[in-house]
Amino acid sequence: MTSADLAAFSNNAIAFASVVYVLAFLAHLVEWVVGRTVPVTVPEQRAVAVGAGGPRPDAPDADLADTGPDQAEQAERIDRFGRIGVALTLVAGLLHLAAVVTRGLAADPVRVPWGNMYEFTVTATFGVTLMYLLLLRRYHLRWLGPVVTGFNVAILMLAVLVLYVPVGPLVPALHSYWLAIHVTAAIVATGAFTVGGMASLLFLVRSRAENRGTLRTTGYIARLPQASVLDRVAYRMHAFGFPIWTFAALIAGPIWAEYAWGRYWGWDPKEIWAFITWVVYAAYLHARATAGWKGKAAAIIALIGLATLLFNFVGINYFFGSTSQHSYSG
């Protein structure tokens, strides 16, 4: 295939991936809509019942045990839609991966597929899907399905409509293998923080319902794992992302900046916001160990961290474009 073919292939793959994400989103939607009529066994009771090696409380499937025959059938249907959602997400993820790879191959010379904002967005959303799929089994993340697929549809749409630029070579400032190292780390961390932020958000919703006693026996919120489980998943994602972000923003970035610009840290707007993000997530980890800050306050800090991360990515390029040395990434 020629460069032009590959570029066209990449664009088509993104379009198809978006469509399949939409289908996956719909499947998950059906899963939760059907689930609205099926009561969930009250989580608190179950938590007590979990003793020696019982079903894991963080597996939503376990909620459906011991219900009537009708409901068992319903439960089976719910589960089927859930599995369809996951399968479609997997297909979308593969298309997405193909789009990312061909985008890099389409450039002449061949390069990493994150030389501008469009490519960074496409690759970072793939990071979110990847993170979700990798951890799906381990942490029983299916409840994140609608959020992840919905999020990716929205962001990919934005990327295609607003950020799209045709494939081209890299500007000279990016001619460095540090581009691969620094940006890969930033993308992985961004994926982890995004998934972690989703979990923190759902934690806030769920724990609010639990604390107010408004938790119903049906519906999406009822089907979410307990707040404590959401909190733990959120923590693990953030704890995974934080060292990688530390590496991306405070080690690889400065080393590259020292090479390219002759200063390893110059308080450029992009650097300032990377630092702010780091400090806010450090505060999140701290808050989890501080009396009075655990739970709700910590989750809010995590969401602030995600906001600073996204602002750094989008805001800096738009608002401070010309004053930032990093602005070529726009």
Add this chain to the structure above:
Amino acid sequence: MSPEQAPVVESPQAAAGGAATTPPTPPSSPPALSPRELARWAWRQLTSMRTALVLLFLLALGAIPGSIVPQRDVDSLAAARWVDQHPTLAPIYDKLGLFSVFDSVWFSAIYILLMISLVGCIVPRLRIYWRGMRARPPKAPRNLSRLPESRTFEVDAAPAEALERARAVLARKRYRVDVHPDSEGDTGGGAVAGERGFLREAGNLLFHVSLLVVLVGFAFGNLYGYKGGVIVVSGQSFSNSLSQYDDFLPGALFGADDLEPFSFTVDDFHVDFLQSGEQAGMPTDFAADLTYRETPDAPARTYELAVNHPLQVDGGSVFLVGHGYAPKVTVRDGEGNVAYKGPVVFLPEDSTFKSFGVIKVPDAMPEQLGFEGLFLPTYGFSMERGPFSQFPDALDPVLSILPYHGDLGLDSGKPQSVYELKKDDLDVFTKDNGNDYRLDIAVGQTKQLPGGAGSITFDGVDRWVKLQVSESPGKKIALAGVVLALLGLLGSLFIRPRRTWVRVTRREGRTVVELAGLDRSSGGDLRDEINELEKRLQDSEAAKRETT
């Protein structure tokens, strides 16, 4: 708190100490105290986790203005422009230090307080950790089933054998193990206490200490380093002394004598632009050929300087940070003498390299001459836009400038920018119809000024490079600091301090094993670990293998 959520450490002391109870948290309001007690109270407040959290927030908040208001140290031109545009706000911002946030008093106060808090936090923890290193795991609590995870099951083996098995299993899982046989009776039963994950606290301490190391390295660079910028036209030379720089930012403790005497000549500069496609005009590559000497008597060497390929010499590094055009002109005055000849640096204004510049001719007679205007590397013209540049490469270069005559104001003694005409005592040449006398000159052309005031010839185009010369001595310290911090962080986040107990008793002729665990950090997977231990303790074959 739900059962599977581990108890979270409330305070630094608890994180390290052997005691499972939390030490008293500092009181939130100062009781009536003597000055000494008041000082102690304040110190405890400062070194509490809550204060650290608040200071972290302030640090993040305080950094925000630095990204919004142009910073003098980062972009002095932008800062100066901002000051010009905001005459009322600028003095206030200046007072608040908003033009150099990162060495303002208030920002420094935040991070210095944070560092003091950090030291105050680390030192006692180090002491406790030191003592805790040799501590033995605490004895099994009376009621193991009250712990977050516990199991009770029976095994075939005799109690003594089961106890030994438990010891071996825990030891293999790298627990620090103590065996406490029952003192009364000779059933062979007893309890095993295991603890592991001591390195987590070590990692956490390493992380926090390393932050101090980073700060030291950073401060060192700011005090003893320097950063200078200079524009060198292709073919010209630079030697590393203060007078040669266009702008120079020394660290507070850096002396001008500390500059190492290296020098270089920019022999050539070449750049490739993308010729076609939607991104045409984007530079794909640029580099400058240098000949340099590390000291005046050192041999001359050559180097290709490019972005991401700096020249490193003793006492500094040279970076290519920008480039542009320097049109070469010859200006003759009204008396027919050559009053100026040579390249003039024009500064690019956008990605088409439409560049702005001025030519000052103080030696012109009878009146001084000045020119101001644009250099267009590939000339284009449209009615709406006037003259513009179609492409960044010098394919069809044109100078489009306005000539002035009068007094350039250079004698007033006030320093003047070389990129600006001071027009107080200058008049623009006008045509008979009153319009400005704009000159569009192609390479090789000569244009006469009205009234026999002289002429200007556009001889050709040179390129210039903008170079940054800098040195930040503490960078290795800072790098070592962050790398250690990262290692410490990994330990702190992923090592799980955990206590496990096994009690073996004889009941009605059967050997009963109780197994329980307690995580001392959050986010653990205690359940999985206890399940696995249970399997190993029950599986007699595997257990035998462990024992032997």
